[in-house]
Amino acid sequence: xxxxxxxxxxxxxxxxxxxxxxxxxxxxxxxxxxxxxxxxxxxxxxxxxxxxxxxxxxxxxxxxxxxxxxxxxxxxxxxxxxxxxxxxxxxxxxxxxxxxxxxxxxxxxxxxxxxxxxxxxxxxxxxxxxxxxxxxxxxxxxxxxxxxxxxxxxxxxxxxxxxxxxxxxxxxxxxxxxxxxxxxxxxxxxxxxxxxxxxxxxxxxxxxxxxxxxxxxxxxxxxxxxxxxxxxxxxxxxxxxxxxxxxxxxxxxxxxxxxxxxxxxxxxxxxxxxxxxxxxxxxxxxxxxxxxxxxxxxxxxxxxxxxxxxxxxxxxxxxxxxxxxxxxxxxxx
Amino acid sequence: xxxxxxxxxxxxxxxxxxxxxxxxxxxxxxxxxxxxxxxxxxxxxxxxxxxxxxxxxxxxxxxxxxxxxxxxxxxxxxxxxxxxxxxxxxxxxxxxxxxxxxxxxxxxxxxxxxxxxxxxxxxxxxxxxxxxxxxxxxxxxxxxxxxxxxxxxxxxxxxxxxxxxxxxxxxxxxxxxxxxxxxxxxxxxxxxxxxxxxxxxxxxxxxxxxxxxxxxxxxxxxxxxxxxxxxxxxxxxxxxxxxxxxxxxxxxxxxxxxxxxxxxxxxxxxxxxxxxxxxxxxxxxxxxxxxxxxxxxxxxxxxxxxxxxxxxxxxxxxxxxxxxxxxxxxxxx
Numbered sequence: 083x084x085x086x087x088x089x090x091x092x093x094x095x096x097x098x099x100x101x102x103x104x105x106x107x108x109x110x111x112x113x114x115x116x117x118x119x120x121x122x123x124x125x126x127x128x129x130x131x132x133x134x135x136x137x138x139x140x141x142x143x144x145x146x147x148x149x150x151x152x153x154x155x156x157x158x159x160x161x162x163x164x165x166x167x168x169x170x171x172x173x174x175x176x177x178x179x180x181x182x183x184x185x186x187x188x189x190x191x192x193x194x195x196x197x198x199x200x201x202x203x204x205x206x207x208x209x210x211x212x213x214x215x216x217x218x219x220x221x222x223x224x225x226x227x228x229x230x231x232x233x234x235x236x237x238x239x240x241x242x243x244x245x246x247x248x249x250x251x252x253x254x255x256x257x258x259x260x261x262x263x264x265x266x267x268x269x270x271x272x273x274x275x276x277x278x279x280x281x282x283x284x285x286x287x288x289x290x291x292x293x294x295x296x297x298x299x300x301x302x303x304x305x306x307x308x309x310x311x312x313x314x315x316x317x318x319x320x321x322x323x324x325x326x327x328x329x330x331x332x333x334x335x336x337x338x339x340x341x342x343x344x345x346x347x348x349x350x351x352x353x354x355x356x357x358x359x360x361x362x363x364x365x366x367x368x369x370x371x372x373x374x375x376x377x378x379x380x381x382x383x384x385x386x387x388x389x390x391x392x393x394x395x396x397x398x399x400x401x402x403x404x405x406x407x408x409x410x411x412x413x414x415x
Numbered sequence: 416x417x418x419x420x421x422x423x424x425x426x427x428x429x430x431x432x433x434x435x436x437x438x439x440x441x442x443x444x445x446x447x448x449x450x451x452x453x454x455x456x457x458x459x460x461x462x463x464x465x466x467x468x469x470x471x472x473x474x475x476x477x478x479x480x481x482x483x484x485x486x487x488x489x490x491x492x493x494x495x496x497x498x499x500x501x502x503x504x505x506x507x508x509x510x511x512x513x514x515x516x517x518x519x520x521x522x523x524x525x526x527x528x529x530x531x532x533x534x535x536x537x538x539x540x541x542x543x544x545x546x547x548x549x550x551x552x553x554x555x556x557x558x559x560x561x562x563x564x565x566x567x568x569x570x571x572x573x574x575x576x577x578x579x580x581x582x583x584x585x586x587x588x589x590x591x592x593x594x595x596x597x598x599x600x601x602x603x604x605x606x607x608x609x610x611x612x613x614x615x616x617x618x619x620x621x622x623x624x625x626x627x628x629x630x631x632x633x634x635x636x637x638x639x640x641x642x643x644x645x646x647x648x649x650x651x652x653x654x655x656x657x658x659x660x661x662x663x664x665x666x667x668x669x670x671x672x673x674x675x676x677x678x679x680x681x682x683x684x685x686x687x688x689x690x691x692x693x694x695x696x697x698x699x700x701x702x703x704x705x706x707x708x709x710x711x712x713x714x715x716x717x718x719x720x721x722x723x724x725x726x727x728x729x730x731x732x733x734x735x736x737x738x739x740x741x742x743x744x745x746x747x748x
Contacts, residue, residue, distance in 0.1 A: 187489050
């Protein structure tokens with residue numbers, strides 16, 4: 083089943099207004115969820131929305147709380163998210179980082195006490211749409227075992243790097259595990275083997291069996307020790323700069339996951355790069371990587387598939403899980 | 416065979432002065448090479464030095480050229496490396512990024528027309544020693560096949576993230592391939608299997624056979640499609656910000672590798688974080704990840720092994736390859 087973008091946006095906004103969110107904030111919050119489904123990241127769009135509402139109902143997310151600047155020194159600022167809606171907080175901080183970049187060339191905003199930002203790529207697209215390079219990441223609860231450890235002790239912290247490009251932004255949005263928990267569930271439900279090893283089975287062996295990895299919770303960090311180290315470094319920078327919590331201090335219960343720390347860096351490309359030259363350069367980089375390819379596999383640049391999905395979903399409507407959609411429509415009613 | 420740090424430093428400085436490098440620059444350049452061996456990154460210390468000298472003799476590296484600022488807008492600057500010695504250029508740019516961070520809270524320097532910076536971690540340690548968070552990366556020649564491609568079309572671009580910590584800085588220094596070319600050679604020479612798959616063999620299968628991967632040159636990016644995308648994004652940001660070359664335009668001949676682009680970001684932690692709180696937080700992050708471990712494997716934080724090696728090599732002398740050492744001593748004579 084597919085629903086038009088506008089209908090999805092309106093429905094989500096209605097639910098948020100019912101929960102007491104002020105209309106302009108409900109509009110933006112709903113739009114960011116709807117755009118996430120529109121762009122094909124279904125796990126963090128509509129499908130995630132019911133959990134977001136439960137977190138509001140549990141009091142973990144405060145619909146009225148707004149992020150605010152608590153310390154500033156020219157191009158760097160520290161913001162407190164006050165446990166407000168994670169996507170609104172993150173959007174406000176990337177917006178501020180972009181404004182700082184316009185003034186100083188580069189800007190950095192570190193955010194504490196915030197909630198899950200949903201799709202990290204959202205803030206990369208936001209920066210690139212504004213003509214800025216955007217680099218951002220979040221920490222999260224301990225949901226990934228560091229290399230050599232049996233238990234989750236680092237966060238599966240996504241890193242986003244976005245570069246504005248007239249023909250389509252380059253937007254990398256990558257978490258530290260080879261497969262997300264959501265992807266594992268989908269493979270397990272289909273009974274399909276992962277294309278490459280995604281974690282460890284009960285015998286401590288690397289495995290392509292998604293169900294086995296779900297049981298052990300031992301997801302594989304990308305690059306083994308490398309992804310593990312990168313996750314730790316991102317957590318450390320986010321917590322130190324924001325003055326907020328590190329993964330070690332974040333509740334391990336997903337529906338209580340709160341008090342996250344995030345970093346938003348924006349760089350104003352127009353201060354240094356001549357736009358036409360930058361655009362031609364990015365086109366050349368992409369063309370170079372895309373040929374020759376092996377057999378029918380075409381090398382894609384980060385963000386390419388997102389644009390394809392976005393175009394199709396805007397034309398044909400956004401695919402929704404009927405049960406979840408029915409549930410959300412009822413909440414709006 | 417081991418030689419004392421000071422002797423290594425003095426010998427390398429002598430060779431550089433013989434090549435016409437001015438004494439203060441020769442001293443710093445030699446120190447950075449010697450410190451790289453001291454810290455256990457032998458491939459980019461003394462062992463790399465003869466190739467560095469050949470590149471000087473070939474005219475690829477200009478010993479007298481200095482990096483200079485060509486455009487500035489407050490916290491962001493664009494520098495031209497003028498094909499000078501890569502480690503001196505990178506050191507000067509991180510130094511400038513740190514100064515910008517002191518003034519603006521965050522600073523960014525993008526460098527074009529530079530040569531190989533040798534060990535990337537050097538500039539992370541430099542920032543952390545100055546009390547700043549350092550984030551930097553370089554592009555390089557096309558030496559890594561993107562995910563799905565048979566030929567090298569992205570650079571094995573290292574990314575460095577350093578966080579100052581009184582008990583030992585956290586310094587992540589990771590290239591985009593699962594194993595470096597140097598590591599593959601060592602495994603191949605010992606006839607030892609890689610601990611995990613490191614690339615593809617002649618049949619297009621993932622392999623732990625280092626010699627087979629050396630033959631195909633199809634090294635595996637960390638996280639398959641993820642490391643491939645990260646390499647492309649880092650290249651794009653470096654080339655756009657510096658106005659220099661992207662991997663597509665860099666000579667594929669290693670001894671002609673020049674005109675690289677790099678980015679140096681420094682963040683002055685003292686502007687936002689209370690030092691004692693930051694230190695305690697970093698200690699807590701590390702302690703959390705280090706237990707419980709599996710069997711005898713201890714989870715190490717990025718930078719931990721470097722400090723251990725540094726202490727041992729300063730006490731016992733720095734291990735050198737006798738043939739290379741003999742060759743370099745002769746150049747100094």
